[in-house]
Amino acid sequence: MRIRHTAAALLGAAVLLAATACGSSGTQVAAGAPAAGDPAAGDRATGDRATGAAAGPETTLRIPDPGNSGALALGKKDGSLAAALAKVHAKVAWTGSAGPFAPAAQELNAGQLDVAQGSITSAVTALSQKPGFKLFAAIAPDNAGEGILVKDGSPIRTVKDLVGRKIAVNQGGTSEYLLLKALDRNGIPVDKVKRVYLVANQSAPVFNSGQVDAWATWSTFSVAALAGGAHFLADGAAVGSDNYSVWAVRTAFADQHPEVVRAFYQYLHQATAAQLKDPAKYVNVFTDAGPEAVKGKARDVTVDITGRGAPVEPIGADQLKRFDAVADFFVAQHVTPVRIDVRPHLIGAALLTGADVPTGGGS
Incomplete structure (x- = not known):
């Protein structure tokens, strides 16, 4: 799914280390067209008027700030993420900071975030409530870092x-x-x-x-x-961990702006693949000094774990089998009261890549 010296430093490392099956069911709208019920639509329109844009309001994608390291940190610094989103008439707003998925899921449900990264274990627990999000991408389990x-x-x-x-x-x-x-x-x-x-x-x-x-x-x-x-x-x-990292998107946002979800996924896929080839480049993106920097042995550990990671990919049949294993295990261990089927909460790989990927069923 998919750095500050203290907790904040390591929250940034989640994106570095880390941080589907079913078609979206909402009505698709043109890029940039605000949709009814979208809590960010007013802010988007206000920001657009301030910049004098003439082509209609841009769609704003709200993402937890990646901190000082990782693929998104580099994308923030060099402007490559902004350029990728601009192609679908969208822009990014960095909101808060990356962290555990449980609070991020609450923010997705409340319409305060549009996308967030977490683990399938936390996602299964969150899906046992009344989720307002769907999963659209995954990263293979981090066997070296957890x-x-x-x-x-x-x-x-x-x-x-x-x-x-x-x-x-x-x-x-x-x-x-x-x-x-x-x-x-x-x-x-x-x-x-x-x-x-x-x-x-x-x-x-x-x-x-x-x-x-x-x-x-x-x-x-x-x-x-x-x-x-x-x-x-x-x-x-x-x-024997099946703990994939996953990316989640607010359901209403995915229904209203599928082209933005597609552009963001494709950026994540390419950026995380590049990160694996040169992980050191993605450490201390903004600064190598102060509390946000990862130094000494911690930097070496970060580079090593990252280099043994995997890129962001769509969720297909192989990933679903392991998601099912997590859901089965959690209900057997009484972590969740009932077995959670993730299939109704997935976005189809065809939307992300333009090519269908077998998922073994779903909505």
């Missing part, structure tokens, strides 16, 4: 050593998924460990102070820990 962390020198040497220990997780998302997968794979009953539920960006100080024995997390936060004296007890590959 997992269960312990401090160097910890007596915990294997997953079975977690019995009786406290592990920091964020509820209903990547962290909890990784821990539960590790326990399941090693035949350890869930009640044999203590899950300590924390907001993701509050977990680092709790882990560093020794208040928990381990921490299940992903690359946004693991980079600093790996650079500062921790290691993976089990990474994504070791737990």
Whole structure:
């Protein structure tokens, strides 16, 4: 789906490291034409009048700010994203900052964001509510950047050593998924460990102070820990993770502006493919000094993990099988009350690429 030194630094790294099946069902409108019920339409028209545009109001795509690193950060700096969107009479507005998907999903539902990146694990949980978004693209699981962390020198040497220990997780998302997968794979009953539920960006100080024995997390936060004296007890590959990163778009926006979603997807695909070839170029895009910069070993870890990543792709049959595996696992582990079928919440690959991709069913 698909950097500040503290939590803000690593939020930017999510885009660096990271950060479909069914056709959209709404009425398609011409690029730039405001649609009824679009909460951003008034702002778009106001901004257009201010610039004196004559071709009608531009469509504004609201995206969480990528910070100092990643494909979108470089696209923001060099103007390539703006140029790609301009071809479909659209422009970008950077809103807030990239972070965990749960709050971003709420902002999508409330009409405060148009697109956001997260994990399929968090998306499945969010889809159990009344979602106002659909998934349109995915990035293969980050086996190198996610997992269960312990401090160097910890007596915990294997997953079975977690019995009786406290592990920091964020509820209903990547962290909890990784821990539960590790326990399941090693035949350890869930009640044999203590899950300590924390907001993701509050977990680092709790882990560093020794208040928990381990921490299940992903690359946004693991980079600093790996650079500062921790290691993976089990990474994504070791737990058999199906945790794809996904991109979500507000449903009303996709219905009203499919050409903008297509242009944004195509930019993400090309930019993340280029990032894999030269990951160092995408670190510290705006500055290599100050709290937003990634330095020393953390920079080396970031470049290494990014180089082992994958580009943004449409969601097809192979990805759906693994999304189903996450949904099945979450209901079996009582994370969600019922099994979530993601198919009604997908945008077809044909819209994104112009060529149909088999998805194994859906709306």
